[in-house]
Amino acid sequence: MAVSSIPLNDEAALALYRELLIVRKTEEQLARSYAGGLVHGACHTYVGEEAIAVGVCAHLRADDAVFSTHRGHGHALAKGVPPHELIAELYGRETGCSRGRGGSMHLFSPEVGMMGTSGIVGPCILQATGAGYSFKLLKTDRVGVAFFGDGAVNNGAFHEGINLATIWDLPVIFVCENNLYATEVPFAYAAGNQDVGNRGPAYGLPSVIVDGNDVRAVYAAAGEAVARARAGGGPTLIEGKTYRTRAHAEGMREGGYRTQAEIDSWKARDPVLMHRQWLLDEEVAGESQVIAIENEVQSLVEAAAEFAKNSPYPDGATATQHVFSEAHNA
Ligand SMILES: Cc1ncc(C[n+]2csc(CCOP(=O)(O)OP(=O)(O)O)c2C)c(N)n1
Ligand SMILES: [Mg+2]
Numbered sequence: 522m523a524v525s526s527i528p529l530n531d532e533a534a535l536a537l538y539r540e541l542l543i544v545r546k547t548e549e550q551l552a553r554s555y556a557g558g559l560v561h562g563a564c565h566t567y568v569g570e571e572a573i574a575v576g577v578c579a580h581l582r583a584d585d586a587v588f589s590t591h592r593g594h595g596h597a598l599a600k601g602v603p604p605h606e607l608i609a610e611l612y613g614r615e616t617g618c619s620r621g622r623g624g625s626m627h628l629f630s631p632e633v634g635m636m637g638t639s640g641i642v643g644p645c646i647l648q649a650t651g652a653g654y655s656f657k658l659l660k661t662d663r664v665g666v667a668f669f670g671d672g673a674v675n676n677g678a679f680h681e682g683i684n685l686a687t688i689w690d691l692p693v694i695f696v697c698e699n700n701l702y703a704t705e706v707p708f709a710y711a712a713g714n715q716d717v718g719n720r721g722p723a724y725g726l727p728s729v730i731v732d733g734n735d736v737r738a739v740y741a742a743a744g745e746a747v748a749r750a751r752a753g754g755g756p757t758l759i760e761g762k763t764y765r766t767r768a769h770a771e772g773m774r775e776g777g778y779r780t781q782a783e784i785d786s787w788k789a790r791d792p793v794l795m796h797r798q799w800l801l802d803e804e805v806a807g808e809s810q811v812i813a814i815e816n817e818v819q820s821l822v823e824a825a826a827e828f829a830k831n832s833p834y835p836d837g838a839t840a841t842q843h844v845f846s847e848a849h850n851a
Contacts, residue, residue, distance in 0.1 A: 529740060531805045535814065537575055537736050538800060541793045542818040544571040544595040547604045550826050551594065551611055555771040559830065561613040562624040567595035569766035572792035573698050574599040576739025577666060580747040586636045586652040587666045588645035591626050593638030596668050601633035605825035614832035620843050621835045643678035645669055646695065650682040653691035662751040664692040672703025674717050683758065687726040692750035694743065697760045698733060704769050705778035718760030726756050733761025734792040
């Protein structure tokens with residue numbers, strides 16, 4: 522999605538709401554589908570964190586490159602993968618964005634600049650740096666974006682990628698989604714410094730901490746970072762403080778490592794509901810207009826799930842196709 526650049530006008534604010542809903546409703550559909558046995562493989566939902574992908578990707582074009590994580594459905598959707606291609610991929614169908622061969626953690630759609638979700642924590646930081654390097658060599662104004670969790674920031678990839686991007690002034694946005702846990706390990710245990718967005722001065726790049734549940738805050742910070750990168754001003758590190766309100770992955774236990782009170786306190790700051798309330802309070806839209814968007818997105822996602830369910834599985838005889846490039850096979 523590319524709604525516009527800053528400042529946020531009414532049309533863009535409504536477009537952000539629609540995109541938040543697309544991510545939320547698709548994730549809720551996938552959670553139901555997982556429980557119903559339709560999803561093959563793991564399914565890490567992004568519920569509670571939608572404002573980060575939506576606020577960042579609103580500034581991106583199809584020729585910008587996003588590199589993502591194991592929790593990447595929101596990144597793919599916000600970057601422009603349609604819900605029916607995403608759901609079909611998780612159902613293992615030929616109509617999925619990776620032709621049913623990849624599943625949740627191998628979502629690829631180069632046409633819209635979605636350069637992959639990944640089951641490996643960390644490499645997306647280096648891949649985005651590499652994309653930024655090529656964009657700079659090619660003298661374009663394209664940008665590379667890495668989304669990664671708090672679980673990636675004490676990995677060597679973080680240090681190496683951010684340092685290289687800084688010394689070479691690469692057009693890269695590093696977006697840390699700090700949801701306070703890496704699976705069941707609290708960031709409070711894993712890091713001596715509870716902030717990631719204050720590491721910038723140590724590396725020499727601009728860095729900022731934002732409320733990752735506030736789509737307008739993310740939108741503003743990302744708008745500045747993307748504009749700087751396009752203008753040759755180099756990389757930015759953005760930390761969004763957020764929380765996943767579902768289990769680490771569908772089917773996993775919820776209790777034990779975090780309290781219900783903590784989960785509830787974050788649910789009270791739901792990014793979708795917060796933006797909805799802001800639209801109403803600021804009279805950007807009336808209740809009926811907001812409900813119309815909700816109904817439209819609901820129908821879109823239901824139709825996407827239906828499309829996926831009715832799509833064929835790949836033909837077994839084609840198992841070796843679309844795995845390596847055709848040129849490689851020759
Ligand atoms: C290199 C590597 N080490 C360990 C794992 C196992 N693993 C899968 S998800 C995860 C936690 C990631 O936490 P974070 O980066 O904070 O993302 P979140 O799940 O919170 O969105 C780990 C350790 C992995 N996938 N890759
Ligand atoms: Mg985390």
